[in-house]
Amino acid sequence: MDRVEVFDLLRRLGEGTVELKWDPRTKTIVLIVFSEKGGVGKTALVNALAAVMGRAGLKVLVIDLDPRATATHELGVLSPAFSVNDLLYIDAKDPDPVSPRGLAAEAILPAGEAWPDTVHLIAAERALGNRESDNTPGMEVRLRLSLQGVAEGYDLVLIDVPPRPGGKLAAAAIQAATHALLPSTLDEDGFIGANDAVLSIKRSRLNQGLPPLPIVGVIRNIVDRRRTGLAELYDTKLAQEWPRDSADRCGDCAEAVCPHVPRLIEDVAIPKYVIRQESRSAQVPFTAAGTAEAELLRRACTKLLNHVAEVA
DSSP states (O other): OOOOOOHHHHHHSSSSOOOOOTTSSSSSSEEEEOOTTTSOOOOHHHHHHHHHHHHHTOOOOEEOTTTOHHHHTTTTOOSSSOOOOHHHHOOOTTOOOOOOTTTTGGGGGEETTTOTTTTTEOOOOOGGGGGOOOTTTTTGHHHHHHHHTGGGGGEEEEEEEOOOOHHHHHHHHHOOEEEEEEESOOOOOOHHHHHHHHHHHHHHHHTTTTOOOOOOEEEEEEEESOOHHHHHHHHHHHHHHHOOOOOOOOOOOOEEEEEEEESSEEEEEOOHHHHHHHHHTTSSSSSSSOSSHHHHHHHHHHHHHHHHHHHH
């Protein structure tokens, strides 16, 4: 199949009918949205996908692992009584520690009133940054253990991962995930961030003796609809780096198409629209706007979710 330029994809967003094809009977996907560069739209993408899932009446859990708590604030939670920091913290002097298995259930909060009641959150707070320097053994596996028996109650779990290279919070997310999605802007930061994320995912899983993490793809994110030479260059570069027909293999599986080697998602791109900034500031889902811009963004996010459901 000939490659379609990202600008053509954006022009076609308004064509045809685009409906969510998500089977809630399938296993729960715990999806990290991860790049090792900031500013590539990880948080915006996480909450946009949550908004589309919620609009469809599906249960989605957002886990905010970024100490800046941007996803938490957009979801309408300002002062969480129990945050992901409490979930990950270990008191090394506690003579009778509580098992982390299933503990995530105690940290789950409903999103704000403007959000569908099927959207839930494990909130972040600034103190979460302390976990990056926490050398207590076992801290990085607590998120994975805490989701046991909890994630199964959701159709999708989305984890917003901070961009710190080699960070402990990123490692906690990678170990808890069942799949990864790598957003990339059409510039050097986006390209490097996705490449470095692939290395971190592989190393973190190997270090913990876990199997390779399936990567649902590299998604071109917050793409400006105006054609520029730089965007054209990196649109081509991403397609060359991760071609759909790549025969690359991770070396750890016998599947015909290796799910652990990233491939560019060629038939979807997420456009840059001001509605995302507006909805973040208002702490409401962008899907509530009812504008043509919001509808086009919904279509793009729906196509991405359909891709995740198909390949996961």
